[in-house]
Amino acid sequence: MTDNTKYVFVTGGVSSSLGKGIIAASLAKLLQAQGYKTTIQKLDPYINVDPGTLNPYEHGECYVTDDGAETDLDLGHYERFLNVPTSQANNVTTGRIYQSVIEKERRGEFLGKTVQVIPHITDEIKYRIQLLGKSGEYDIVITEIGGTVGDIESLPYIEAVRQLKWELGEHNALVVHLTLIPFLSAAQELKTKPTQHSVKTLMESGVQADVLVCRTEHELNEKIKNKLARFCNVQKESVIQSIDASTIYDVPNMMLEEGLDSVVLDKLRMSSSKPDLSSWNEFLTRHKNPKNEVTIGLIGKYVELQDSYKSILESFIHAGAVNEVRVNVEAIHSEYLDRNNVKLKLSHLDGVLVAPGFGERGIEGKIDAVKYVRENNIPFFGICLGMQMAVIEYARNVLRLPGANSTEMENNVKHPVIDLMEEQKSVTHKGGTMRLGSWKCVLKEGSKAHEIYGELKIAERHRHRYEYNDAYKDQIEAAGMKASGVNPDTGLVEIVELPDHPWFIGVQYHPEYRSTVSNPHPLFVAFVKAAYEYSKSKKNVTMA
Numbered sequence: 171m172t173d174n175t176k177y178v179f180v181t182g183g184v185s186s187s188l189g190k191g192i193i194a195a196s197l198a199k200l201l202q203a204q205g206y207k208t209t210i211q212k213l214d215p216y217i218n219v220d221p222g223t224l225n226p227y228e229h230g231e232c233y234v235t236d237d238g239a240e241t242d243l244d245l246g247h248y249e250r251f252l253n254v255p256t257s258q259a260n261n262v263t264t265g266r267i268y269q270s271v272i273e274k275e276r277r278g279e280f281l282g283k284t285v286q287v288i289p290h291i292t293d294e295i296k297y298r299i300q301l302l303g304k305s306g307e308y309d310i311v312i313t314e315i316g317g318t319v320g321d322i323e324s325l326p327y328i329e330a331v332r333q334l335k336w337e338l339g340e341h342n343a344l345v346v347h348l349t350l351i352p353f354l355s356a357a358q359e360l361k362t363k364p365t366q367h368s369v370k371t372l373m374e375s376g377v378q379a380d381v382l383v384c385r386t387e388h389e390l391n392e393k394i395k396n397k398l399a400r401f402c403n404v405q406k407e408s409v410i411q412s413i414d415a416s417t418i419y420d421v422p423n424m425m426l427e428e429g430l431d432s433v434v435l436d437k438l439r440m441s442s443s444k445p446d447l448s449s450w451n452e453f454l455t456r457h458k459n460p461k462n463e464v465t466i467g468l469i470g471k472y473v474e475l476q477d478s479y480k481s482i483l484e485s486f487i488h489a490g491a492v493n494e495v496r497v498n499v500e501a502i503h504s505e506y507l508d509r510n511n512v513k514l515k516l517s518h519l520d521g522v523l524v525a526p527g528f529g530e531r532g533i534e535g536k537i538d539a540v541k542y543v544r545e546n547n548i549p550f551f552g553i554c555l556g557m558q559m560a561v562i563e564y565a566r567n568v569l570r571l572p573g574a575n576s577t578e579m580e581n582n583v584k585h586p587v588i589d590l591m592e593e594q595k596s597v598t599h600k601g602g603t604m605r606l607g608s609w610k611c612v613l614k615e616g617s618k619a620h621e622i623y624g625e626l627k628i629a630e631r632h633r634h635r636y637e638y639n640d641a642y643k644d645q646i647e648a649a650g651m652k653a654s655g656v657n658p659d660t661g662l663v664e665i666v667e668l669p670d671h672p673w674f675i676g677v678q679y680h681p682e683y684r685s686t687v688s689n690p691h692p693l694f695v696a697f698v699k700a701a702y703e704y705s706k707s708k709k710n711v712t713m714a
């Protein structure tokens with residue numbers, strides 16, 4: 171039990187996309203590696219109650235926690251770096267803040283008072299920030315404030331930080347401000363002015379940055395650091411350079427070198443020691459020195475944007491390191507895939523992952539892809555919608571049920587092998603109403619899934635409304651596609667596999683949400699291994 175939790179706020183200035191999440195996660199990693207119990211929270215200034223209703227084009231992947239919260243993708247980074255589960259309390263949006271204040275108002279809890287941004291909204295923000303600290307589980311809570319300082323919508327958050335810093339007192343809270351130092355190539359100069367302005371904007375709200383983390387493409391020399399310190403009211407040691415990294419997993423070591431952890435701990439009057447990053451560095455060595463490589467096709471409809479499948483891409487990095495294999499992920503748009511070009515687009519791949527997704531667009535391309543890899547013994551991994559596509563493809567082409575489909579795609583489908591879950595039939599609201607969070611699953615003894623997990627009882631995170639239709643289970647199993655994982659309480663089929671195929675597994679859940687640096691997901695590890703074996707077998711055939 172910790173009764174004196176310290177708070178670190180991470181704000182952003184100058185530009186968005188500077189990587190506040192990675193800086194927060196890296197700092198947390200360094201603190202955790204010195205024995206401090208640390209968690210990270212993200213406050214998002216948009217009005218959506220959570221990102222669950224956002225199109226991935228808008229805000230990247232929606233990350234799901236064990237307790238079924240649909241959250242910002244930064245929470246994925248927090249879990250991947252810290253290997254500690256996050257929860258609903260770790261992501262709060264303006265929408266959620268207002269929703270709870272308005273609900274309190276409707277219940278009459280404000281006793282006739284006028285409800286205002288200050289103090290009611292800021293009190294709610296402060297309450298949410300301290301919720302994790304007051305749980306007694308953490309020595310340090312890092313709160314990342316989304317958006318950029320100066321945005322209208324961030325103002326209540328900055329005001330809450332100002333009040334909390336004051337209430338908690340010196341040495342109990344501090345602000346790390348992440349900014350950009352642009353390089354003007356015409357002048358061949360790094361420029362500090364935008365940072366000076368963003369620190370000034372923060373000060374206009376009564377908040378003094380304690381530490382500056384400066385994103386830059388070139389080394390910051392002493393002169394620039396001195397200048398930043400002088401103009402921004404921070405000590406020179408508190409000006410931390412964050413130069414572009416080749417991988418996000420380098421950032422903790424880079425922050426260590428710059429002394430971000432010791433500056434923070436010193437200001438919080440906490441002792442610092444050498445962080446134990448040995449297993450982290452072991453992972454990095456394996457990641458950076460692959461002995462072999464494989465190319466895996468990621469088939470989806472949001473492939474233009476890296477962030478849409480963030481957790482899948484990171485899971486491949488973790489699994490690649492375990493196998494000492496570089497995993498090249500080739501994004502393939504399912505909308506432009508059909509039975510005539512599928513061979514051309516997939517035959518060179520060592521494995522194919524059909525991605526999660528919603529709606530009809532691009533699904534026929536996914537089904538054609540599954541058929542091709544099933545018939546050609548190419549390792550296949552289907553996640554959520556990808557698993558559903560595998561069942562549909564099998565029903566159409568092996569069971570000979572023409573027109574088999576999911577009721578998500580067609581209302582009056584003749585063979586609804588994928589159907590809306592019973593409990594979903596009465597659901598009308600969109601937000602937070604899917605089957606979400608961690609659910610138990612029991613594996614079939616002797617199945618591939620059992621062999622891979624090495625245990626019979628697992629729990630994995632879900633986010634879906636449709637499911638394998640039990641009415642077709644006997645037929646599907648008799649034809650050869652086995653249900654190798656089932657929910658013990660509801661009987662819902664969570665895993666399908668083809669025992670006669672070198673590696674063909676579809677899962678209704680999202681294993682990618684559980685893969686971390688220190689705990690890579692076994693399915694991804696096994697899939698990458700299978701892809702590597704397949705690539706070797708292809709070479710042998712060519713050589714023979």
Ligand code: GLN
Binds near residue numbers: 525528529553636
């Ligand atoms: N659209 C499908 C469903 O709701 C799959 C969801 C997903 O891939 N996350 O069941």
